[in-house]
Structures are given as C-alpha cells and as structure tokens.
Amino acid sequence: MAAVILYGTETGTAELVADAIADVLASDFDPSIYDMSEFAAEDLDPEDFLVVVCSTYGEGELPSGALPFADELDDVKPDLSGMRFAVFGMGDSVYDDTFNRGGEIMAEMLAKLGATQVGEHHRHDASSTIKPTAAATEWAAGVKSVIAEG
Template identity: 35%
Template sequence: MSETITILVATMGGTAEMVAETVAERIEDAGLSARILRMEKLKEPVTALGHGGRWVICSSTYGTGDVPDNGKALYTTLEDQRPDLSGLHYGVIALGDSIYPNTFCFGGKKFDALFSALGATRIGERLEHDARGADYPEDLATAWADTWLELVRDAG
C-alpha cells in the first residue's frame, strides 16, 4: 500500500486538528504517507473522493450536534451531489462532550453515516472521545490509529 492516507479535519477549537496530527505521526511511523487537510481546504471535486483511497475523518461536534463550520460546505456538497464513494475506505474519529447526550459526537457520526450512505466502506470501529472523560484524545487516537492501520493492511 503506497498511497497517501488523507486525514480530513473538521474543527472549531483545534482539538480535532491536534488529534489528526497524532494520527498522521502514527501513519508515518508505520512507514506510510499521510496528509492532513482541513475540510475547507479540500480542492478536489467531491466526485474525486470516489476514486478510492484511504481516508480518516476527524471531526469535533459544535453547537447542537452540528458539523464544525469548516466542514459544513463539504458535508452539504456531499449531501446534495450524492457522489458514488464505493471505492473509498475510511475511518472516523468523533469528538464530543457527553454533557450533551442527545448529540454526543454527532459531527463525526454525521460524516460516518453520510460516507456509508454514499457507498464508502468504514474500516474498523469509530473512535468516540468524550471531552469529560479522563483520557486525552491524542492518547486514544494513538491506540485507535495503530489498530486501524493493522486493519487497513489486512484489507490490502
């Protein structure tokens, strides 16, 4: 597997970007290439996402379960254009706060549901981090990334 793994980041306060940096380090430590891309900087047309590859979606949750502002345009475009993402394999890191139980980790959950509905295949379990928990998100992301990378390699 020689392609670059792209980590798409939707964040308001920067935590998701910090987590993405941790995941990128794990990917590179495994001998692979990684690029971090804030969602508002995605220049490829959304139809290009369906051409395959491995992606990680790292999203915080904002407001009442919303996708962060910098991810809204991508989310809306995917919803409206409904491209075929059947060639894409992805993982999800969702960040949230359990004080909001009805919308906990909804930013990541929404992207997960949308990518799946568009035909993409999730690899592994979704990581859900609770800001109220004792664990630092980057620590959980390190363990998640190691497991995810094993699954990616097994998938070929």
C-alpha cells in the first residue's frame, strides 16, 4: 500500500515534518510527499493511505499552502469512500480557541467526503519544548501499524 503525505504550510515547518514522517514510513511503505498547493483533489486514490500534515495560520485558518487543495476539495467534492487518513496538526496553544484548527479543518473536510480518520490525531504545540520533527517521528511509528491494519 502506498502512503501519500500531503502538507499545508505557511513557513515550511510542515514540509520538514512531512519529510520526517516519510523517513519512518519508508521502511514498510512507499511514501510520496506533496505540497497541498500542488496536489489535485482528483488525484486522491482511496487505495492509498493519506497522511495530512497541516499547520494553523492567522485566527485558526488553513495556511496559504493548503488553501488551493481545500478549495478544490470544496469544488470537486471527490468521493473518498474507502480512503483512510491520519492527521498531524500543528499549532500554538497560546492561541487557545484556535489551537491546531488547521489540521482539524482538513480532517473535517476529508471526513465529509467519505474518508475515515484513523489513529491518533496529533496536535503539536509550538509552545512545547518538543521539536515538531521529533514528535512526528514518534507519531509516525504508531501510524505504521494503523496503515498495516488496512
């Protein structure tokens, strides 16, 4: 089974996180990494396992890198029945009400189109002392078993 990793970023950190996740998944799966701004919604394949890495921007919004993909999901509304996905969200708990909202928005959009979220929805906190890539490496190890279950 192939793993497709999509990242939405404002500053580039989500791309680094996506790379760290791909490194962990590479031993058992064939991960591909794409910037959401360059990935077409119609290219989503329910046979693939989807990993979404998404930061939060502004007042709990999607980062600019995720907007083209999100807009296309809204317009095209692909049938994602049978697709399984996991989310690694990124945010800062200083923004209490909107903490990690970017990842949650993407999860809601995919679920609305029929995809099923599995595994732990990780919510990384930029205010913590844990580096996002370190958290992603640990999280991805757990995701490996979830992918294998499919």
